[in-house]
Amino acid sequence: MRQDNSSGKAYHEATKHSYLSVQLDPNYIDASTQPIAFKVYPKFYRRVKLNLNNKIHSFIWLTSAVTLEKVYNNVPYKLRVNPSAGALYPTEVYVQIRGVPDIVDGIYHVEVENNCLTLIYELIDDGLESYIIPNKSISGFIFFISSVYYRSSWKYKNRSIRYCLLDSGHHLGAIAASAYLHERDIQLIFDFDKLALNTALGFENKEFITACAVSGEAQDQKVRQLRLQVPFVCGTDYFEANQFIEDSYQTTACQTSQKQQLKQPQFDFEPDKFYQTVWNRRSIRRFRKESILQEQYLYVLQKLEQSIPTENFEEVEIYSVVHRVDGMLPGLYKGANLIKAGNFSEQTGYLCINQAIARDCGVIFFFVCEYTSYQTAMQIAGFLGQRIYLVSNYVGIQCSGIGAFYDNETQQFLETDKDVLYAMAIGI
Numbered sequence: 001m002r003q004d005n006s007s008g009k010a011y012h013e014a015t016k017h018s019y020l021s022v023q024l025d026p027n028y029i030d031a032s033t034q035p036i037a038f039k040v041y042p043k044f045y046r047r048v049k050l051n052l053n054n055k056i057h058s059f060i061w062l063t064s065a066v067t068l069e070k071v072y073n074n075v076p077y078k079l080r081v082n083p084s085a086g087a088l089y090p091t092e093v094y095v096q097i098r099g100v101p102d103i104v105d106g107i108y109h110v111e112v113e114n115n116c117l118t119l120i121y122e123l124i125d126d127g128l129e130s131y132i133i134p135n136k137s138i139s140g141f142i143f144f145i146s147s148v149y150y151r152s153s154w155k156y157k158n159r160s161i162r163y164c165l166l167d168s169g170h171h172l173g174a175i176a177a178s179a180y181l182h183e184r185d186i187q188l189i190f191d192f193d194k195l196a197l198n199t200a201l202g203f204e205n206k207e208f209i210t211a212c213a214v215s216g217e218a219q220d221q222k223v224r225q226l227r228l229q230v231p232f233v234c235g236t237d238y239f240e241a242n243q244f245i246e247d248s249y250q251t252t253a254c255q256t257s258q259k260q261q262l263k264q265p266q267f268d269f270e271p272d273k274f275y276q277t278v279w280n281r282r283s284i285r286r287f288r289k290e291s292i293l294q295e296q297y298l299y300v301l302q303k304l305e306q307s308i309p310t311e312n313f314e315e316v317e318i319y320s321v322v323h324r325v326d327g328m329l330p331g332l333y334k335g336a337n338l339i340k341a342g343n344f345s346e347q348t349g350y351l352c353i354n355q356a357i358a359r360d361c362g363v364i365f366f367f368v369c370e371y372t373s374y375q376t377a378m379q380i381a382g383f384l385g386q387r388i389y390l391v392s393n394y395v396g397i398q399c400s401g402i403g404a405f406y407d408n409e410t411q412q413f414l415e416t417d418k419d420v421l422y423a424m425a426i427g428i
């Protein structure tokens with residue numbers, strides 16, 4: 001029996017784009033008012049400078065690294081291992097480290113701008129386990145992803161609840177990729193009392209936890225809750241509250257996801273090549289309208305079928321609209337099944353708010369889902385999105401996430417009642 005997910009659906013419904021809504025509110029903003037995208041704690045906090053030659057440091061660094069700096073229209077951009085809607089980067093990462101040689105047991109903030117860990121809380125007999133997996137102690141790492149939502153709502157207003165969650169899923173995917181490269185398993189956890197954790201971390205209304213990822217050994221041992229309040233530092237230089245975002249987060253924070261058995265995915269990537277892929281991952285800005293090979297397309301599909309390492313799950317279904325794949329009939333597919341044949345490139349270009357990448361790609365994927373937990377569903381969509389980026393780049397084709405589409409018209413095109421969560425284009 002499915003749980004009531006009406007609140008998740010209602011928030012998704014309320015943030016739908018339509019031809020009219022985009023005409024009425026084209027989202028123009030003054031770039032000079034963009035809030036800062038890097039959180040930095042005051043300088044008196046103790047820091048560990050990350051060193052890529054140290055395996056543990058490099059594991060943490062690669063979860064969030066800046067990989068390209070460029071200036072565009074006089075504005076400097078720092079692009080990262082994880083993509084982000086509008087390059088606004090609402091996500092932050094904290095990591096609890098326990099029982100790791102040469103590192104003080106504590107909760108650290110990953111300071112992406114300066115490649116260091118900032119110790120924000122020292123552990124004694126307390127820790128964050130009790131908020132996520134009661135009666136267990138983790139020796140190793142627990143990553144927490146949060147969202148400094150104003151970085152995204154500054155531009156995308158109410159629709160940014162979607163982007164905060166999709167970005168969080170991408171960031172979990174970046175953590176999974178770094179774990180793979182460092183020969184570590186991880187487990188994603190979505191179902192826990194996020195609201196209690198926000199309070200413990202002192203986040204006020206300005207930041208909220210979306211998920212966590214555990215990489216370590218669990219022991220049966222009760223860990224007490226944090227003995228002190230963690231000091232709060234705002235992740236932006238100024239802040240404007242958005243009541244819709246706060247309500248949508250709060251109401252969907254503790255919805256329970258579907259359950260599945262934990263299973264680690266099995267990949268056979270060549271380590272050096274995959275390492276380069278992680279460092280060089282980028283979004284394509286324009287496709288050349290060339291065909292991709294069928295084996296490249298099938299390789300991406302095959303990797304998408306690999307498991308997602310979590311017990312909390314939502315079944316995200318993927319439609320492929322094939323425009324240009326050698327040896328394949330253009331049309332709308334679900335897996336290997338052709339639903340309708342035809343060249344729909346102009347139509348998908350229109351559906352994605354007239355974006356040329358959705359028209360000129362080889363294939364565009366649409367992710368749909370009927371969920372019990374909205375937050376889990378969106379983050380799993382983002383997690384799979386990160387996998388598509390990396391696998392595509394790994395096999396020499398390009399990729400971009402697409403968060404902007406006319407929702408109802410896309411559902412009609414796909415002939416589904418399920419919510420459309422995300423789209424991704426691949427091609428050359």
Ligand SMILES: Cc1cc2nc3c(=O)[nH]c(=O)nc-3n(C[C@H](O)[C@H](O)[C@H](O)COP(=O)(O)O)c2cc1C
Pocket residue numbers: 079080082083084085086087163166167170281282283284355357400401402403404
């Ligand atoms: C959730 C999400 C939605 C996105 N939506 C779009 C989109 O609609 N159109 C587009 O051109 N790029 C889109 N992107 C790509 C971002 O613009 C890109 O990730 C960002 O500029 C950073 O560049 P990089 O991915 O090359 O590091 C999206 C990315 C994410 C993660």
